[in-house]
Every structure is written in structure tokens, then in C-alpha cells.
Amino acid sequence: EAGVAQSPRYKIIEKRQSVAFWCNPISGHATLYWYQQILGQGPKLLIQFQNNGVVDDSQLPKDRFSAERLKGVDSTLKIQPAKLEDSAVYLCASSLVGYNEQFFGPGTRLTVL
Amino acid sequence: SQQGEEDPQALSIQEGENATMNCSYKTSINNLQWYRQNSGRGLVHLILIRSNEREKHSGRLRVTLDTSKKSSSLLITASRAADTASYFCAPWMDSSYKLIFGSGTRLLVRP
Numbered sequence: 001e002a003g004v005a006q007s008p009r010y011k012i013i014e015k016r017q018s019v020a021f022w023c024n025p026i027s028g029h030a031t032l033y034w035y036q037q038i039l040g041q042g043p044k045l046l047i048q049f050q051n052n053g054v055v056d057d058s059q060l061p062k063d064r065f066s067a068e069r070l071k072g073v074d075s076t077l078k079i080q081p082a083k084l085e086d087s088a089v090y091l092c093a094s095s096l097v098g099y100n101e102q103f104f105g106p107g108t109r110l111t112v113l
Numbered sequence: 114s115q116q117g118e119e120d121p122q123a124l125s126i127q128e129g130e131n132a133t134m135n136c137s138y139k140t141s142i143n144n145l146q147w148y149r150q151n152s153g154r155g156l157v158h159l160i161l162i163r164s165n166e167r168e169k170h171s172g173r174l175r176v177t178l179d180t181s182k183k184s185s186s187l188l189i190t191a192s193r194a195a196d197t198a199s200y201f202c203a204p205w206m207d208s209s210y211k212l213i214f215g216s217g218t219r220l221l222v223r224p
Contacts, residue, residue, distance in 0.1 A: 035214075042201050042214030043156070056211055091156065099143050099205050102212065104156040 002026065004105035006092050012111045018080040021108045025073070025094030031055075032069055033102065034077050035091040043091055049075065050098065082112045117145070117185075117202035117215040125221040132189040134218040136202030137182075143205045145178055145185050146212065151198035159187075159200075192222045 005024040013019050025032050030051050035043035046065065047057040051072040060067070064083070069075040079086055089109050093102040120135045136145070147159040162169045162178045162185065169176045175188040189196055199217040206213060 040216070042203075042216050044214070045211055048211060056209070093156075098210060101146060101158040101161050103158065106155050 004092055004094055004103050006105035006108055008108055010109050013082055015084055015112050016081040019082055020076055020078045021090050023075045023092030026103055029094035029096055031095045031098050032075050033093040034067055037089045037091055084112050087112045117204045119202055119215045119218040123219045127223050128194055130192055132192050132220055134187045134200050136185045138204040141207045143207055146203045147187050148201045149198045194222050194224045197222045
């Protein structure tokens with residue numbers, strides 16, 4: 001079974017630039033999550049999708065972050081414009097249903113200079 | 114905070130010893146999950162224990178859950194150098210319908 005795919009693996013940008021991350025979940029998984037993990041901390045949920053719909057985006061900084069999940073499969077997370085404090089690893093995860101175990105992708109390490 | 118909070122923050126043991134990590138949370142849960150993260154394999158699910166379960170085993174892992182005390186523990190028996198990683202507990206909160214990760218316990222297993 002193929003795992004959760006993410007790209008790119010690494011990204012370095014200047015502050016105020018834009019960046020986008022892509023995630024392809026495990027086939028058949030209805031629930032998709034984006035997490036932000038700052039060094040030394042646990043993952044923080046940014047947004048949770050159930051198929052095409054948003055279940056929770058309470059911690060997504062909506063003035064600069066946006067996310068979509070087209071056709072209930074792939075998802076993109078965008079930051080525009082980036083700030084220094086956005087430097088982190090962005091993790092995508094998926095699960096069959098919300099309360100089940102989550103399968104994580106390798107993450108994208110973002111550095112904002 | 115509603116997050117699972119792990120204790121200790123860091124743990125260093127000799128290979129072959131047992132490692133115990135504790136987790137506390139604050140509100141009612143549907144289940145509690147433990148994850149491991151190392152540089153090689155990313156974040157990996159270890160075990161899920163439901164709110165009506167008290168103990169669960171998986172290989173060298175033993176998880177307990179005490180809902181009356183809102184706490185859980187993860188025991189790794191006969192540790193190996195490959196167990197070196199950060200371990201996170203993540204309660205699935207009934208109230209918010211999501212996993213809340215703590216800051217983790219950093220485990221170092223010395224050869």
C-alpha cells in the first residue's frame with residue numbers, strides 16, 4: 001500500500017514570498033489533515049478535511065494560509081505571504097475516518113529567510 | 114490546553130532497559146493514540162487505545178489508560194538503540210473531534 005506522498009521535501013524562500021505544498025493521501029482515506037510542526041514541539045493541526053469539506057480550520061491563520069482538497073483526493077496548502085515564524089515542517093496525514101489512526105507523509109521542511 | 118502532555122520531556126536509558134512515558138489530558142476522549150517520530154521514518158502510529166479499554170499490547174509496547182485519572186502510559190520493554198525517537202501521545206477529543214499532540218518525550222537508548 002502506497003503511503004502519503006508530499007512534495008516538495010524542502011523549500012527555502014524569502015519572507016513575503018509565496019509557497020505551496022502538495023499532498024496525496026492514501027487511496028480511500030476520507031479524512032486529510034495538515035499539521036505544522038515547529039522544532040521541538042508536537043504537530044499542531046492547521047486544517048482537517050472530510051472528503052471535500054472542511055471539518056476544522058480553527059488554527060489556520062486565514063489571513064495568509066489557505067488550503068483546498070479537490071475532488072476529495074489531493075490537497076494543497078498555500079502560504080502567502082510567508083513570515084519568518086512560518087519556518088517549520090508541514091505534515092500531511094490521512095485516515096479512513098476521523099478518529100482512526102493517522103498515516104503521515106514525510107513532511108515538507110520550510111525555511112523562511 | 115487540551116493537549117496530551119507527556120512526562121518526562123526527556124529520558125535516557127541503556128539498551129535492554131525498559132522505558133516508561135506518561136501522558137495526561139484534560140477532557141473526555143474517544144481514544145488515545147501514541148506516535149513515534151525519528152529522523153529516518155517520520156511520524157508513525159504505534160498504538161490506539163479506546164476509552165473503554167484499560168490496557169493494550171503490541172509487540173514490546175504496552176499502553177495503559179486510566180480515564181478516571183485522565184492519564185495514559187507507554188511502556189517499551191527491552192529497549193533497543195533503534196527505539197531512540199520522540200514519542201507523542203495524542204488524545205482524540207470528543208469535544209473538538211481532532212487529535213491534540215503534546216510536545217513529546219525524547220527517548221535516547223544508549224548502546
